[in-house]
Amino acid sequence: MQNGATRAPRLKLPPARMTKAALLMTTRTPHTQPPVYDAFAPHYERALRPLERLLLTRLRAATLRALTNDGDTHNVGDGNSNDNNSDNNDDSNNSDGGGSHGDGHQRFNGRLLEIGAGTGLNFQHYPPGAHGAATEPSREMLRLARTKPPPAGVRLVQNRAEALPFADDTFDAAFATLVFCSVASPTHAFAELRRVVRAGGRVVLLEHVRPSGLLLGHAFDALSFFTVRLFDDHFNRRTAADAERAGLRLLRVEPHALGIVQLIVCEV
Numbered sequence: 001m002q003n004g005a006t007r008a009p010r011l012k013l014p015p016a017r018m019t020k021a022a023l024l025m026t027t028r029t030p031h032t033q034p035p036v037y038d039a040f041a042p043h044y045e046r047a048l049r050p051l052e053r054l055l056l057t058r059l060r061a062a063t064l065r066a067l068t069n070d071g072d073t074h075n076v077g078d079g080n081s082n083d084n085n086s087d088n089n090d091d092s093n094n095s096d097g098g099g100s101h102g103d104g105h106q107r108f109n110g111r112l113l114e115i116g117a118g119t120g121l122n123f124q125h126y127p128p129g130a131h132g133a134a135t136e137p138s139r140e141m142l143r144l145a146r147t148k149p150p151p152a153g154v155r156l157v158q159n160r161a162e163a164l165p166f167a168d169d170t171f172d173a174a175f176a177t178l179v180f181c182s183v184a185s186p187t188h189a190f191a192e193l194r195r196v197v198r199a200g201g202r203v204v205l206l207e208h209v210r211p212s213g214l215l216l217g218h219a220f221d222a223l224s225f226f227t228v229r230l231f232d233d234h235f236n237r238r239t240a241a242d243a244e245r246a247g248l249r250l251l252r253v254e255p256h257a258l259g260i261v262q263l264i265v266c267e268v
């Protein structure tokens, strides 16, 4: 899993087209400001609160820790093989030794990118030393994110993951939480992540995905039929497989909540 394996070629758009695409998408296309999230923004945090208490807040912290944590104990798998290990160990097994701070974060002396930052619920978990950009396409979500104290040195930018307004290799790592279910084109978003994160940099995702069990899998296919139409939210994405297909190297996939949620750690 270390460097040295042949890297798949990046799917690249030339810079000029990137700039034009980014411009179009922030001005004219129907994807400009996702209407669903603009309308939902004032209710977002209240709606999520029970899940935050139950699961999400500690998984957010684990996501940010995975940017730096070299003590990975899980192997790459299909993300559903060992649900028992997941919810009990993700926060407790990270020792706070050598250079870690606060809630267990190692320092991250690098340029960090968050995509789909929403209302900024991850800001409190950013590792000390991180600087860079948090991007979000919805103006209303972004407005709420701006009411929170941003991590020092992190710029908020209105943008979609499929057309990031950054030069190649700008970042040392990137992450997203609960975003790839909404992204219109995961293929383009992953291609962009591969372009803007340097070779060897981590891409960490916390995503709800299609569970692999026969019954649950089919249930999520059915659910997705409605959620896509109602909220543009895909409940049956196979995000780890999508990331791998786009050329990212999977380092580990941790299943949580019966495999409905996965912490996916990749490398460019």
Ligand SMILES: C[S@@+](CC[C@H](N)C(=O)[O-])C[C@H]1O[C@@H](n2cnc3c(N)ncnc32)[C@H](O)[C@@H]1O
Pocket: 034, 037, 115, 116, 117, 118, 119, 120, 121, 136, 137, 138, 141, 159, 160, 161, 162, 176, 177, 178, 179, 182, 183, 184, 185
């Ligand atoms: C469920 S919310 C998650 C927000 C935040 N990451 C969190 O964990 O609370 C999904 C977010 O993805 C954003 N989003 C939707 N389409 C996107 C795209 N194409 N690129 C980047 N973000 C997108 C939405 O605007 C929304 O803020």
